[in-house]
Amino acid sequence: GYAKIDNHRAIRSGSPEVIYCEGKSLEHIRGIVRHMLDYKEENIMATRAGRDVFEAIRDVTDEAVYYDKARIAVIKRKEIQKIPGGIAVVTAGSADIPVAEEAAVTAEVLGNSVERIYDVGVAGIHRLFARLDQIRKANVIIAVAGMEGALASVLGGLVDKPLIAVPTSVGYGSSFHGLSALLTMLNSCAAGIGVVNIDNGFGAAYLANNINRINRKGYGEHE
Amino acid sequence: GYAKIDNHRAIRSGSPEVIYCEGKSLEHIRGIVRHMLDYKEENIMATRAGRDVFEAIRDVTDEAVYYDKARIAVIKRKEIQKIPGGIAVVTAGSADIPVAEEAAVTAEVLGNSVERIYDVGVAGIHRLFARLDQIRKANVIIAVAGMEGALASVLGGLVDKPLIAVPTSVGYGSSFHGLSALLTMLNSCAAGIGVVNIDNGFGAAYLANNINRINRKGYGEHE
Amino acid sequence: GYAKIDNHRAIRSGSPEVIYCEGKSLEHIRGIVRHMLDYKEENIMATRAGRDVFEAIRDVTDEAVYYDKARIAVIKRKEIQKIPGGIAVVTAGSADIPVAEEAAVTAEVLGNSVERIYDVGVAGIHRLFARLDQIRKANVIIAVAGMEGALASVLGGLVDKPLIAVPTSVGYGSSFHGLSALLTMLNSCAAGIGVVNIDNGFGAAYLANNINRINRKGYGEHE
Amino acid sequence: GYAKIDNHRAIRSGSPEVIYCEGKSLEHIRGIVRHMLDYKEENIMATRAGRDVFEAIRDVTDEAVYYDKARIAVIKRKEIQKIPGGIAVVTAGSADIPVAEEAAVTAEVLGNSVERIYDVGVAGIHRLFARLDQIRKANVIIAVAGMEGALASVLGGLVDKPLIAVPTSVGYGSSFHGLSALLTMLNSCAAGIGVVNIDNGFGAAYLANNINRINRKGYGEHE
Amino acid sequence: GYAKIDNHRAIRSGSPEVIYCEGKSLEHIRGIVRHMLDYKEENIMATRAGRDVFEAIRDVTDEAVYYDKARIAVIKRKEIQKIPGGIAVVTAGSADIPVAEEAAVTAEVLGNSVERIYDVGVAGIHRLFARLDQIRKANVIIAVAGMEGALASVLGGLVDKPLIAVPTSVGYGSSFHGLSALLTMLNSCAAGIGVVNIDNGFGAAYLANNINRINRKGYGEHE
């Protein structure tokens, strides 16, 4: 009774098989991994994976590597082909780093090079300015912020690259578990910001990868 | 059957009589004004007053002056004693100006000098920086912003003066009539921000005046 | 007392001057347009512009053209340089067309070529499939849907191009003025979707343009 | 002090006695079961029953059988009379299976035959199409989905059978514990969908059974 | 630029062409009707149609009939084949009647016979009991209620037929435009209730029709 494994995406785009581990039993995850090892040849990536999940995967294969801040386990079976042009992952606070790492590691597994620019929130805006040149060099920018999420608005006014905003559940009280940051990002007076779900680092990286790949020879399904 | 007029505040603090006109009939407002002219000697200020309200007040007295952007009518009967130290009223967009003017005119009627710094929202942050020295000279800062309201957070990191944030109902869709800006301001990662109700320029000015007056000889009830 | 005109963006990216007309008086808009004509040389675009706004702009200049479904007025002063690679604008219903047109016209004014694929919502999924090849040819896809907004999820599973989802306020009852579609899009089980504010066709096009321009010679600020 | 047992429904419709176990003490549940065994002759079904509840019931009777994915315990005392015409239970993801199983087992206990079609969510719509013929053979369809819940809309456009949608609390962030899926389902542009409470597999099956039984000789209260 | 007309449903199920008129221009509606008259042979039904819409349709064809309480216009071109077994439409108050009529007329146009049982809300429960026998004779029951929507719960405990609940926006204050009734209906302690969107009489009838048609010879697509 395992989930039917989603194999068409890998065929179409060369991206890895992805297992979303939240709420799946260790046994279930071991089964999915075994099945993927037997029937696919793609890289495998398990997100929302605690250390216990990683160890369960290690029961199945020695090849798995664990990214603990990102809570991602990766089974690398093919060389990941690098895409030119980087992705900048920027966070407002240090509490936003786990979500940022989910984005950064996902982007790397998908073949992108990533710049991490962390803890440069707008309450101390000189820190953001100090890193602006580095941010502007990227092809795509992922802004990760909780609480009031103003980082995305400020960045949106400073760059003309595609900007993906990830609200995080960091905060308390009227942050309402990320709702405050989410609304801020959706209502940004700086145009050109695409927002993903609260804490969804994976989705942000997936979109950034899709952006970074358009019309580049040697990548994706259309080459 | 008119509202009992709130006369104790004037006695205590030298502030004007205030009439909140939203939802009051013109006849009712004329009656309140007449009563105040007969029994009080304070200045009178009518807020949320459309031009029709102003004209109704003009039926009662020639002395009334109208501030149309602020939607405030003022009947000046005593010289307003100026307090040293100014209040900066800053807005993100030009659509926030009516709320800012409610704050600015109220603050002036209460005896404060006001600097207006409008349309310096964070989507074009160079405009804010260009005015920063002027803002920093003020004793109290009122930040007025709708949409995502990020102006307050950014200002909060740049100044160490008391900062009062006024979310406005400017925006659409998921701004939810000011809720987005309100949550942003309450969750600001910059500490030291006091938030008032959506569109409440009057309340912001009232608080700013209270702040500006503490322990200043010659003002307020304790002198 | 006009808004300070945001001129730095034009300098940086060659994009037109944009006036958001919602809630601005005709007089105010005429003033902004006059100022732009005098001091800038960029194309000018007025969004959320009713026919009355268009006529006010015509008082100032004969050059203005009106896109009534999009509610956009454009004053073209320079040739718009076309970017290779198109943007597909897809809608679920016919009631979503005004938002889609805001996106489509904006994208065109910014130099993109646009494919319109309207009224292909998931309740009659054969209509969507009939247009899939056309959609897949685009570089970036904008999915516009109200009510339950499921179009974005379905499209997200069928394409590997960057997908921008625009929830609309089309619907009634528990659609809560676009909230239902917004939540659907944010929670899509198809990864790689960036969401903008309810009814924000302009923002979607702006982001799509930023995506379409990265690293293309002859466009944007970095060339 | 036990709950008065609801016996009139069994008399009317031949359906089993149902105990909703959430929040009831094991002692309380044992008491209810004992009372039912003594005074009724119907089948007994305990929902939202963890393994501990099942074991408590086993203390009272050996006849109890446990369906662990469904979290249902059943005490079968009469043969269940089968109704012609099946119910298809369809899920978007594998995380929705517990809710689907609550529906499927309930429907079976009520005498229906059930087809399970799991993990065919719209992000990989080919999987749904592969099972469509099987789904269309059913008399009633139950669509179970969390996150954005788009499965119900897509199915609604593909079948003309009564469709019952069950939003699940699967998801995170702005799924708001099932609210996103609930709103999607209520606002579906495909007509003919009846929605039940979040995670309410039992209620969906109960309604499906009522639908499946109308005017069929040999079942229900009217024969 | 008209909406592509959804013709596959008519082919599959013999149901009429439906035009949802909310937010469509009279010109647009006339165009859709003309197109349907030219290319289809089904009955046509326009919902959410004010008298002005009806008159616009009359410009195109004399055959249109108007149901003003239901706000539905019908162009009958074929005899509607009656299905055995009726649908009871029950309302709590008289203010719920327009929504009930949308359901009742839709059900009739789809070939069902309808019993109307109006203004029998639970605040005067003797009125409901007086009509219970009549309600129980129906195959499917549609319960329409605003304010607190308790009618559905009470009915749910009294009948074992499929029950479709339609919350209405009737009420004020904390009814929050139908949210209160919607939540009541979703949380009913009586099992077997399928809920549709606030004020969605059309959808309720559509579902009721689908229920009423399963496995009946001579109707629908499978005969």
Next chain:
Amino acid sequence: GYAKIDNHRAIRSGSPEVIYCEGKSLEHIRGIVRHMLDYKEENIMATRAGRDVFEAIRDVTDEAVYYDKARIAVIKRKEIQKIPGGIAVVTAGSADIPVAEEAAVTAEVLGNSVERIYDVGVAGIHRLFARLDQIRKANVIIAVAGMEGALASVLGGLVDKPLIAVPTSVGYGSSFHGLSALLTMLNSCAAGIGVVNIDNGFGAAYLANNINRINRKGYGEHE
């Protein structure tokens, strides 16, 4: 650092000292009880008191009695003077009993006689009717219900006594922790219902006692 004990109410109305224990440390509670025993002569009642709280109180005095379903501890030091006229406490389900017991025990401690009529929710309305005569004999009725809370509406149409409705947090999914029942009760189409906070059995009893006492010789402060 203990809370100042609220002694004026006891002086005014003969009601007991009340300690709300939620979130107070055992040490804090022991201190409050000791202080009350030393300086007051009233009965003492501790609400929201788990068994550990009760045992902490027993460390201070042997006189304490524990009502475990109600989670109330009482230290009786004076005879409670009975008021003529009873209070009926009615619940929809058995899961609502803890809240009902908080109400019932509080009402008794305040001197009222209480009829408990439990598990008579509207999904099986014959059970409610079977107890109606008993309910109608009371002076005041407290209706306690979670999920959709329809009990209050139905009762409101059947009695003309003051009716106090207590929504409970019983339910799941879209019951939103009692919000559904709360809205139902506030929007009841039966007039004459006063609603208290979710799960607030104490407050309902306190109000019922105030109602039961008006103008009765020998009770309350005004005699």
Next chain:
Amino acid sequence: GYAKIDNHRAIRSGSPEVIYCEGKSLEHIRGIVRHMLDYKEENIMATRAGRDVFEAIRDVTDEAVYYDKARIAVIKRKEIQKIPGGIAVVTAGSADIPVAEEAAVTAEVLGNSVERIYDVGVAGIHRLFARLDQIRKANVIIAVAGMEGALASVLGGLVDKPLIAVPTSVGYGSSFHGLSALLTMLNSCAAGIGVVNIDNGFGAAYLANNINRINRKGYGEHE
């Protein structure tokens, strides 16, 4: 097709026939009134009645009297029997008076004597204290307040009579049309407050009347 007139309540309790006019056509209202005049002998009361409704009723009978602040029309056909013990209706602001008048006039029509104590909100608490003796003389107190609704909490701590709180929709911004006052009243730390729907003056009076009548010889159904 008029609403079935609810006549059993009048028989049981001597209370007037009530017509809720919101959303009913003038023709419908005239019909209801005519029917009541023909078949009943009770007093008739029309609430939420604008002056146009009153005039429509005057078309039917000359006896109707209009209370314009309360928006209530009354047709008096029997002498209203006075109950001993008064009801105090207290408001925070003057904008709350229409809701208060709906309560006051309803209470009077039901036979109670009413004290009106208006515009004594807690922002000027000396005004409330000045009226406290008068308030305390009442049997039941109705507190009517918008904005933050704190009046109910303060009153609740000062009186031990049954207190009915009516939140009003007076306010703006984050008052969310009465939600703020509603939540305040439900969460009052003063026990013994029953809350009714936003702006529901009628319901408050109806409950107050029920309270005032218990066990009084010569009134109600049980005498």
Next chain:
Amino acid sequence: GYAKIDNHRAIRSGSPEVIYCEGKSLEHIRGIVRHMLDYKEENIMATRAGRDVFEAIRDVTDEAVYYDKARIAVIKRKEIQKIPGGIAVVTAGSADIPVAEEAAVTAEVLGNSVERIYDVGVAGIHRLFARLDQIRKANVIIAVAGMEGALASVLGGLVDKPLIAVPTSVGYGSSFHGLSALLTMLNSCAAGIGVVNIDNGFGAAYLANNINRINRKGYGEHE
């Protein structure tokens, strides 16, 4: 990989380095403290610090002092310069004390003298009046209240000093974790109240300190 330490604020305003400990690992906190001790000379303050956090800090330095009610650890390295003029911290209930202590200790660490006036909520308003003279002597007042939060409104009408309101998450049911108190405070009919986030004692104190410091010689950055 530690957070970049925010050192510019200390330089500007003489305020301590602040570490917000919620969600940071003990190891991370130890690292931040060590870095601050090595590179800064300011006082250090750790908020939202449980006893385990305090002990982790003690591993690094013996100088740390712990305020357990406030959950704050302080490392004092310079004498704190006292500002003339005190801050009154007032709470409604005793459950609000932890938030109040966070405010009080923060204010003291920032150099202010603090008056604590606890458990004087409006349900027993005589207790508030008994302390009013003491409250009025302060320069700034911080009002801390959960449940319905009415304390701020009442205080706002009694004082003309800047008033900062802190809603707390104290309460249950429809207090919605502080939302009720938050809305009350934002909608206060007493003008001049600045609101901070739910439970944000730190932010209130920070603002109070900024207010207390304006234009005082010998403090802050501008002297």
